[in-house]
Amino acid sequence: MSRVAPLAPPWSKQDADGINRWGHPDRTYEPLLLVRCLQRHPALTAKLRALGEALYVDATLPPRLRTIAILRICALLECAYEWGGQAAFWGPIAGVSEAECDALVTGADVGWSAEERTLISAVDELEATGSWTEQTWTALGGNLTDEQRMELLIAVGWYRTICTLCNGMDLPVEGWMRPWPG
Template identity: 25%
Template sequence: MSNILTPFMPPYSPALSAVMKKYPEQDGYLLKLFRVFANSARFAKKGVPNLLDKDSPLSLREREIVILRTTANNECEYEWGVHVAVFASAAGFTKEQIAATKNSNANAPVWNEKEQILLAVIDDLSHSGTIYDDKLAGFQQYWKKDEQLEIFALCGTYHTVSFVANGARVALENFAVRFPEV
């Protein structure tokens, strides 16, 4: 038996099948990353789907800024590319903003003040696990308590997603967008 993480292929056990039905599919296709999660029923059950619901206190745009910046900070082209392909248009991102999630600092002029603070907070969390004092007041001003917790959870979850996708060397999806040139 190999200990190499690869996308788990159906048929799944009845218990695992029930868990995997909670993950979003596109025309019956389940992403390779989600099938990597299926190598552990426990991990698949506790994984990502609970944060990708319509009940999030964050707007789609804010949620995607967190996800794109976190995955970019972790050099996770797989997940970054999936989210750009699937959500960037609905989130209202321009081509310049998409590129800036990967290649620009948080103060890039393509973002408004609130978004610049969010990007700077994500950078702090990604690089040090905390929010530096110079950004904390702005963060608390713009986001309510439940939104702050959602941002922390998304950032942490997408660190984990990045670790899994990168560590398992998950091949890019055919429809995914590639990182922009520097």
């Protein structure tokens, strides 16, 4: 079990509303353990959710690129929980195959496009240094607008925060999630 006990049912109306606002509206899985733990701090959780939702609802970054970037930061931080949820749910929606999801952890060569290789390197650089060189910024600009590059910075940073929460709370991978490769 996790280091933080999830909020247990029966939930108040406020807690149920907060918990059920997370995730894709078409999800078939139960509310995430992460969300049930976070709901113990509802004011902060509502603010986290708003930013996370904006990365999908008001997004300009192509879904496949966003998902690859998110999976890569999860892999770099060895966050099996968030990686497993992203790989199981968003991977198929964004057209990222199981082999590609796994390759973002293992480093296997799955024939990434030049644009995708640049993206993966950019996530690696951002995690290693906290920034991008001018060369990386320019390379990303070959296919992304300034707004999309800013969105990419925000998405990677937000998911770094989520991975830190998941790892820090020691969340176990849930049954519907993809297991960590290897």
